Structure formats: structure tokens, C-alpha cells
Amino acid sequence: MxxxxxxxxxxxxxxxxQDGTHHWWIQRVTAIALVPLVIWFIMLVVSLGGASYxxxxxxxxxxxxxxxxxxLVTGTxxxxxxGFQVVLEDYVSHEWGRKLSIIAVNLFCIAGAVACYYSILxxxxxxx
Amino acid sequence: xxxxxxxxxxxxRPLSPHLQVYRLPLVAVLSITHRATGVxxxxxxxxLTTWLVALATGPAAYDAxxxxxxxxxxxxxxxxxxxxxxxxxSNGIRHLFWDVGYGYELRNAYLSGYAVVxxxxxxxxxxxxxxxxxxxxx
Numbered sequence: 001m002x003x004x005x006x007x008x009x010x011x012x013x014x015x016x017x018q019d020g021t022h023h024w025w026i027q028r029v030t031a032i033a034l035v036p037l038v039i040w041f042i043m044l045v046v047s048l049g050g051a052s053y054x055x056x057x058x059x060x061x062x063x064x065x066x067x068x069x070x071x072l073v074t075g076t077x078x079x080x081x082x083g084f085q086v087v088l089e090d091y092v093s094h095e096w097g098r099k100l101s102i103i104a105v106n107l108f109c110i111a112g113a114v115a116c117y118y119s120i121l122x123x124x125x126x127x128x
Numbered sequence: 129x130x131x132x133x134x135x136x137x138x139x140x141r142p143l144s145p146h147l148q149v150y151r152l153p154l155v156a157v158l159s160i161t162h163r164a165t166g167v168x169x170x171x172x173x174x175x176l177t178t179w180l181v182a183l184a185t186g187p188a189a190y191d192a193x194x195x196x197x198x199x200x201x202x203x204x205x206x207x208x209x210x211x212x213x214x215x216x217x218s219n220g221i222r223h224l225f226w227d228v229g230y231g232y233e234l235r236n237a238y239l240s241g242y243a244v245v246x247x248x249x250x251x252x253x254x255x256x257x258x259x260x261x262x263x264x265x266x
Contacts, residue, residue, distance in 0.1 A: 028227060031220050038217055042210070046259045050198060053187040060183065073176075080170040087163060112177045119177075119184035 023082060030079040037072045057123050066124040073116040081109040158219060158241045165216040172209040210255055215248035 003010065014020040044065065048056055059065055084105045092098040152160075175197070182193035196202045222240045225231045231240055 028224065031224065035217065035221065038213060042213070042255060046255060046262065049259045050194070050263050053183070053190045056183055056190070069180075076169075076173060076176075080166070080173060083163075083166045084170055087167060112173055115177050116180050119180035122184040123180075 023085075027079065027082045030075050030082070033071070034075045034079060037068065037075055040068055041072050060120065061124045061126070063124070066120050069120050070117060073113050073120070077109045077113040077116075081106050084109075154241055155237050158244060162216060162219045162223070165212040165219075168209070168212040169216055172212065175205070175209065207252070207256060211248055211252045214251040214255075215244065218244040218247040218251075 012020075044059070048059060051059070060069065085102050088098055088101050088105065092101055178193055179197070182189040197206060222231070222244055225240070231237060
């Protein structure tokens with residue numbers, strides 16, 4: 001295939017969307033990080049199945065569990081917003097509908113992640 | 129291959145494999161399921177957020193949330209979320225292998241597809257079995 005782009009354009013490697021492979025790449029990086037984190041999360045939830053409030057807070061206030069939970073929340077909400085964006089780009093043909101729905105999903109993901117961060121820190125650092 | 133279109137068959141032309149007249153092969157069903165489970169997992173994050181916020185709010189809020197999550201509809205949602213997570217996790221690993229260039233042969237694509245379905249169902253069953261066993265002991 002002949003390449004008509006200039007050397008500078010090729011070196012930048014950003015393509016027509018001006019975003020390059022960043023979106024694709026970060027989706028893979030978060031996916032790899034989530035493999036062990038999700039397995040840990042399911043094991044934690046199973047071990048806490050039907051646990052009392054005291055038992056659940058005691059487990060989550062252990063530093064390792066709090067740190068892993070923050071990492072899990074970061075990875076899942078980031079990965080979810082990236083994936084949801086692709087779904088909306090594929091199925092919402094109306095331009096403004098597409099842009100606004102992507103913005104809405106991103107804001108919801110940020111809000112959800114922040115709510116989780118706040119809760120994890122409150123459980124871990126006490127004061128409840 | 130039922131057709132509701134009256135003109136095309138009369139002219140003897142083959143129909144293009146459109147979604148309405150085309151039976152999706154397994155790999156295609158698994159592909160759209162990956163996307164569907166991704167969306168479902170995102171919705172499931174609301175459960176995680178609710179659980180953490182309730183835990184941070186206090187015992188009353190936590191008990192109220194746990195009451196819903198352990199009710200029949202909550203358990204169905206949680207079980208569905210489990211299957212969805214395991215499917216997306218297993219098929220995601222399959223995708224990562226494709227990303228580095230392995231498993232594209234048709235035979236291997238089908239084999240890994242069956243493996244993903246088996247893994248999602250088995251891991252879900254094992255997870256809930258262990259969960260109920262631990263509950264029984266507690």
C-alpha cells in the first residue's frame with residue numbers, strides 16, 4: 001500500500017482522528033491490569049458474602065484491601081468509559097447525540113469513581 | 129433463510145447476508161456478547177459504588193443495601209453480573225492473545241470461543257458454590 005503521508009505525519013502517528021493508538025492502547029493496559037484485580041475482587045466479595053457491617057468495614061480498612069480496591073475502581077471505571085465510548089461511536093449516528101452521550105458517560109464514570117474513592121478512604125481512615 | 133422481500137427472490141438474485149436473514153456464526157455471537165457484557169459490567173459498577181457508599185455511610189445504610197442485594201432480585205442481578213464479568217474477563221484474555229497475533233486460525237478461534245463459554249459458566253458456578261458454602265458455615 002502506498003503511503004502519501006509526510007514523514008512528519010508518519011512519525012507523529014496520530015492518524016485522521018488525531019488521537020493515534022492511545023485509546024486502543026490504554027484500553028489494553030487497563031484490561032491487563034484488571035485481570036488480577038477482578039479475580040481478587042471476586043474472591044473478596046465471596047469471602048464477604050452476607051458479612052456484617054463490622055466485618056465488612058474491618059476487611060476493607062486493611063491497607064492492602066483499600067489500595068487494591070482503589071486500583072480496581074480506577075481500572076474498571078477507566079476501562080468502562082473507554083469501552084462505552086466505542087459502543088456509542090458505533091451506534092449513535094446523530095453527531096450531537098453521540099458527543100453528548102460520550103460526555104455524559106465520562107462524567108458518570110468520574111462521579112462513580114470519586115464516590116468509590118471517597119467511600120474507600122472514609123472506611124479505611126475511620127471517622128464513620 | 130426466510131425472506132419477506134418480494135422483489136429480490138423473484139429476480140433470482142442472492143440476498144446479501146443481512147442481519148435479518150443471516151444466522152450469526154458462534155464467533156460473531158461471542159463478539160457481540162463481549163460488547164453486551166462490557167455494557168452490563170459498566171451497569172454493574174453501580175452495584176459496587178452503592179455497596180461502597182453504603183459501607184461508608186453507616187450500619188443502617190449497609191443493612192438496607194444488603195437487604196436488597198440478598199433478596200431474590202438482588203441475587204439474580206449479582207449472579208448475572210458474575211457471569212457477565214467472567215465472560216468479559218475470559219473473552220478479554222482471548223482478545224489479548226489476538227492482539228499479539230495468536231489464535232486467528234478458524235479452528236482455533238472456535239476452540240477458544242468454546243473455551244470462553246465453558247470458562248465463564250464454570251467459574252460462575254464455582255464462585256457461587258463456594259459463596260454458598262461459606263455462607264452455610266458462617
